[in-house]
C-alpha cells in the first residue's frame with residue numbers, strides 16, 4: 001500500500017479518534033480492529049464503530065530530543081501514552097505546554113494538528129495530538 | 134465620499150437568520166515587538182506606539198489554516214449541539230490556505246464529521262474572505278438551500294522579515310455557524326462595498342505580500358470601512374449611539390480606533406472587540422475574532438455593528454442584535470477569546486524563524 005492510500009484510509013479515524021467497540025466483551029480499540037483480540041470469532045458482527053470523546057489522561061511520557069527531519073522543528077517535544085476515557089491507550093504528542101506542567105495522571109484533551117508533511121510539494125497529513133486540560 | 138466607481142451591493146431584506154454558534158482559536162505562542170525590533174534595529178517604543186501592538190500570535194510548526202479552522206469550528210460545535218449532518222455548507226476564507234490547489238473546507242468538514250452532501254469552497258478576498266463567507270452562508274440559509282452553514286475566517290499570515298508588517302501579521306481564526314433556528318444573534322442585515330484598489334497584494338508563488346505604502350490608510354482601509362459603516366447605518370436608520378458594540382477589521386491597534394472615532398463611536402463601544410494589541414492581525418480571522426470576543430460578553434438585546442476590510446479592496450458590514458437565546462447558550466463549553474489570550478508562551482526571534490520556516494535548512498530538517 002502506498003503512503004498516500006494509507007493516509008487517505010486513516011483520515012477518518014485520525015481526524016476524529018474513531019475506533020471500534022466489541023459488543024461481546026465491552027472493550028474499545030484504537031486504531032480500529034475488525035476482530036476483538038480477546039473474543040476472536042465471538043466478536044464477529046459485534047464490532048461497533050465509536051467516536052471517542054478525545055478526553056484522557058497521561059499514563060507516561062518522554063521528551064524527544066532526537067527526531068527525524070520531519071519533526072525537527074518541534075524538538076524537543078513530548079510524546080505520551082494517553083489512556084482515553086473509553087479505555088484504549090494511544091501514543092501521541094502533547095503540545096502547547098510547559099514541560100514542567102506535564103505529569104503522569106494529568107488530564108488531556110484532543111487537539112487537531114498537522115502530523116507530517118511530505119516536503120513542500122507533497123500531501124499534508126493531519127490528525128490528533130493532545131493538550132493539557 | 135470619493136467620486137470613483139463605487140459599488141454597493143444591496144442585500145436581500147432582513148430574514149430571521151443569524152449566528153447559531155461561534156468559536157475561535159488562537160495559537161499558544163507569542164512574540165513581542167521589542168524582540169522583532171531588536172533584530173531589525175527599529176526603535177521598539179516607536180513601533181509599539183505607531184502600531185499599538187504589544188504582542189502577536191505565532192503558529193507552532195504543526196499548525197496551519199486547516200488546523201486552526203478545525204479547532205475554531207469544533208469550539209463552535211461544543212457550544213451548540215448541532216448534528217453535523219444538518220450543516221449544508223462550509224466556506225473557509227483565508228489568504229494562507231495550506232494548499233494552492235486542494236480545499237481547506239473539505240479538511241475541516243471531514244474533521245467535524247460533515248457527511249457527503251454539502252456545499253464547500255475556499256474563499257480569498259485578503260482579510261475579508263471569512264466575512265464574505267458569512268454573507269454567502271446567510272443568503273443560502275435565508276433562501277432555504279441549507280439549514281445550517283459554517284463560515285470560517287482564519288490565517289497564518291507572514292510579513293516579510295524586516296517589513297513593518299512583520300510586527301503584526303499573526304495567526305488565528307473564528308468559525309460562525311449560521312442558521313435560522315435558535316440564533317443567539319440575529320444578523321439584521323449585511324452589505325458590502327468594493328473597489329479596485331492596489332493597497333496590498335501578493336502575487337501567486339510569492340512568499341510575502343507587498344503594500345502600496347500610501348494606499349493602505351486613506352484610500353484602502355478608511356475609505357471602505359467608513360463607507361460600509363455609514364451605508365449600513367443609513368439603511369438601518371441608526372446612529373453610532375444605537376450600538377452597544379462596534380468591531381472593525383484591525384490590521385493594527387490604531388486604525389480601528391481611528392475609524393471608530395471618525396464614525397462617532399466611543400472607546401467603550403470598540404474596546405471589547407479590539408484584540409490586535411494582544412494577538413496581532415489575524416487577517417481573515419481579525420474582525421470575526423473581534424466579534425467573537427464581543428459575543429463572549431454580550432447579553433440579549435445588545436446591538437453590534439461589525440465591519441471587515443479586505444485589501445484590493447472592500448468592506449462587509451453586519452448589523453447584529455443579540456437574542457434571548459444567549460441566556461441559555463453554553464458559552465463556557467469552549468474557551469472564550471479572553472481565555473485564549475490568557476495562557477501564552479513568548480518566544481524569541483530565533484525560535485520564530487524556525488517555527489515560521491524563514492531560515493534555510495539542510496537535510497537534517499524537512
Ligand SMILES: [Zn+2]
Pocket residue numbers: 022023024025026027036037038039040043
Ligand atoms: Zn471482545
